[in-house]
Amino acid sequence: MKLFLAGETPLAKDEGWSQNVDGWQVGALSRVMKRRLISYYYHGFHIGNRLSKEVSIAHESGMDMFLDSGAYSAFTQDETISIDRYADYIRRHGKIYSVKANLDDIGDTGAKSWANLKALESLGCQVFPVFHYDDDLRYLKMMLDGGYRFIALGGLVGASRNVLREWLDEMWGKYLTHSNGAPRLQVHGFGLTDFELMARYPWFSIDSSSWVMSGIFGGCVFYEKGKLYKVTFSEESPDQRYLEGWHYNRLPDIMKAVVDKFLQQHNVTAQQCATHYSFRHLVNAATYQSLESTGVNKFIRAQETLF
Numbered sequence: 001m002k003l004f005l006a007g008e009t010p011l012a013k014d015e016g017w018s019q020n021v022d023g024w025q026v027g028a029l030s031r032v033m034k035r036r037l038i039s040y041y042y043h044g045f046h047i048g049n050r051l052s053k054e055v056s057i058a059h060e061s062g063m064d065m066f067l068d069s070g071a072y073s074a075f076t077q078d079e080t081i082s083i084d085r086y087a088d089y090i091r092r093h094g095k096i097y098s099v100k101a102n103l104d105d106i107g108d109t110g111a112k113s114w115a116n117l118k119a120l121e122s123l124g125c126q127v128f129p130v131f132h133y134d135d136d137l138r139y140l141k142m143m144l145d146g147g148y149r150f151i152a153l154g155g156l157v158g159a160s161r162n163v164l165r166e167w168l169d170e171m172w173g174k175y176l177t178h179s180n181g182a183p184r185l186q187v188h189g190f191g192l193t194d195f196e197l198m199a200r201y202p203w204f205s206i207d208s209s210s211w212v213m214s215g216i217f218g219g220c221v222f223y224e225k226g227k228l229y230k231v232t233f234s235e236e237s238p239d240q241r242y243l244e245g246w247h248y249n250r251l252p253d254i255m256k257a258v259v260d261k262f263l264q265q266h267n268v269t270a271q272q273c274a275t276h277y278s279f280r281h282l283v284n285a286a287t288y289q290s291l292e293s294t295g296v297n298k299f300i301r302a303q304e305t306l307f
Contacts, residue, residue: 001198003291004066006037006191007209029278030061032266032285034292037207038097040089041070045081049089059096066207067097068190075106083116087123094125099150099188102127110139130154130190133167140175144184150204152188161194172201199296211288215280220273222262222287223294228302231259233273233280248274 036058043052051059058065067090074081086103094100102120105112113130120127129148131140133155143151153171156164177183186204189197193210214221218234232247248259248270256270263269266286272279291299 001203001292001296002035002064002205003288004035004037004064004205004207005033005209005211005285005288006039006068006207007212008039008042028267029282029285030057030063032282032289033058033061033063034289035064035066037066037068039068039070039073040086041073041079041081044089044093045070045074045079045085049085049092051093055093055096065097066188066205067094067100068207069101069103071104072106083119083123087120087125090120090125090127091123100125100127101152102129104130104132104154110135114139114142128152128188131171133159140171144175148185150186150188152190154190156189157191161197164194164197165200168197168201177202195296195300198291199300208288211284212281215277215284218280220263220280220283220287222283223290223299223302224258224262226298226302228299229259229262233270235274 038055038058043055044050055065069081069086071081081103083103090100102113102117105116110132113132113135117127117129128150129139129143130152131143131154133153135155153168159167176185176187181202183202183204187202189201189203189206191209192198192203192206193208198206211221214230217232218236219230219232221228221230223229230246231251248256251259260270263273263283266282268279268282273283
């Protein structure tokens with residue numbers, strides 16, 4: 001399973017890639033990331049369809065890049081991305097992305113998104129279709145009958161695990177796998193952050209923004225010798241003040257040594273993680289990318305051993 005790191009961070013700003021922070025080059029993050037989900041809304045729509053500096057560096061670093069239209073982000077800002085404008089970006093820069101998503105119509109039940117898919121194809125854009133939680137099932141069947149070898153399931157963010165599991169069980173059990181359980185095609189899961197749902201189905205790829213959210217809120221997540229560690233470093237975090245929070249400053253020395261040893265692998269310190277988000281992003285990006293080699297099932301078991 002491929003895991004694309006999603007989420008808009010302060011690193012999306014040009015200065016985030018070149019600024020020195022305590023003598024450490026923030027650009028080191030580009031060497032840790034293997035895969036990145038890029039939102040057209042943030043990295044094209046607002047900058048005249050040119051490549052942002054982050055996208056250029058990601059491409060130069062050899063990252064596997066996934067283009068998302070960013071239609072939901074535009075919707076939340078009461079903006080509209082036109083077919084022609086998105087198509088223009090794909091024609092200009094599409095070759096640097098391994099896969100490119102359709103321009104979804106948010107709030108529809110599939111008809112408008114399907115029309116957008118066909119319009120983009122007519123404009124010479126090779127994009128994959130997305131089937132959403134609230135879409136009419138006939139559009140999923142049209143995708144399967146149409147011979148698409150790569151699709152995505154969307155609309156997964158915000159729903160409870162039980163609701164998602166029931167829907168995903170139906171999708172995979174009835175439509176996306178053969179009788180022997182093998183997938184009929186390659187399927188991507190948009191915005192999947194639940195480890196159990198990652199492991200339950202034969203995803204070809206997923207994307208997640210959990211890595212960056214942990215960093216934004218002052219913490220790092222890392223996996224070491226069968227255990228999953230989640231530690232907060234920021235002095236502004238409530239974990240610094242409350243006994244139940246696992247803040248670095250409140251850890252016993254033996255546990256600090258475990259944390260320090262892991263951080264040394266990335267040439268960062270606890271103090272740096274406490275003072276700037278970039279260092280936390282580096283650690284979290286490395287941990288989440290390691291899901292591909294470590295395996296999601298091991299991460300699930302490791303959650304039971306959080307100290």
